[in-house]
Amino acid sequence: MPRSFTYSALVLRVRPSGESNREAWFLTAEEGILKATVFGGPKSRLRAYIAPYHQGTLWLYRDPVRDAGKVTDFDVQSWRPGIRERYERANTASSLIETMLASHAGGGSWTEAMRLAGQALDALDYADPAYCVRILVHFLWNWIDVLGLRQDILRCPACAGESGVLLFNSQEGTLRCPACAGTPAPLIPICLGARRWLTAAGDMNPALLNRYTLDGASLLQAKTLVTGLMSCILGKRLESWDSGG
Ligand SMILES: [Zn+2]
Structure with a gap:
């Protein structure tokens, strides 16, 4: 009824x-x-x-x-009227929405999903266009956690050894130190700076991300890692992640 x-x-x-x-x-x-x-x-x-x-x-x-x-x-x-005022904000916001729809809103942790989505959109409402990519990367990293699939990225997951560089296999979604990698697949180096930023910024409010310094190369690596992991989880890569958001 x-x-x-x-x-x-x-x-x-x-x-x-x-x-x-x-x-x-x-x-x-x-x-x-x-x-x-x-x-x-x-x-x-x-x-x-x-x-x-x-x-x-x-x-x-x-x-x-x-x-x-x-x-x-x-x-x-x-x-959140500010999101529509800038191309970069609107682009990033629609990318977040597309990610949420593609992953069925996280499949169960809806209160946490709402909190993360609300915080990210609040941050985008006022975001400097140059910071929109960081908000996207931060959101995806936390969304992987909502999906229950976040891992420790500071050490090599295979041998637990510390390494300045871990190699990301984007086909399998795995990170390995150079000694453990040993695979012919194309591997993408992810430096410690990118992994430290993700680990430190993960639990922060995205509106405060500008307090953590991050150089352009590390940001690109962090984005490569989180979009690569998310692609493996969803079984597809969303175009909106790469469309200048
Ligand atoms: Zn290793």
Whole structure:
């Protein structure tokens, strides 16, 4: 029997549906990703409220068995208008959303998924365009943790030895010291600076990332590592990670 449900929700994506309705995808703290119909024409208040990156309290009228829902109200608490003001911010934000959708919102740790997504989008709302890549890398690294697949990257996972350089096998998603690597596959060197930054910045609020210095080469290596790991997890590489975000 249909009834009303309340969620703490983040709007991920909105698509037209029929003549005047829309389909919206939400990340919710209670049930992960939910899809629902937004009824109403261009002048509808809900239409303006339900837009990507908006976060707040969502009311859905739905049949729990058939899983079809319609939005009855949305109280926006975070609008994040700054994201749309800069190309780099919007690009990075849509990349985060695409990652969340591709990984089914983390598959269970939805409260943590909401916290990370909210923090990253809040940081992007004011971000210097030059820092958007760091916010993406930071988010992906933490998202790997939400998926339960983060590992210690300071030491070689095979022999636990310390090494200035670990070699990343992007086909297998493994890191090895030069002594353990021993494989003909193309290996990408990831220096200690990149791995230290990821380890130190991992638990920080992304709005404070500019407090940690990171040179351009290390940033590139950190990005290579996290996007490579995420590609192995998802079974595909998302184009948006590389589209200048
Ligand atoms: Zn080793």
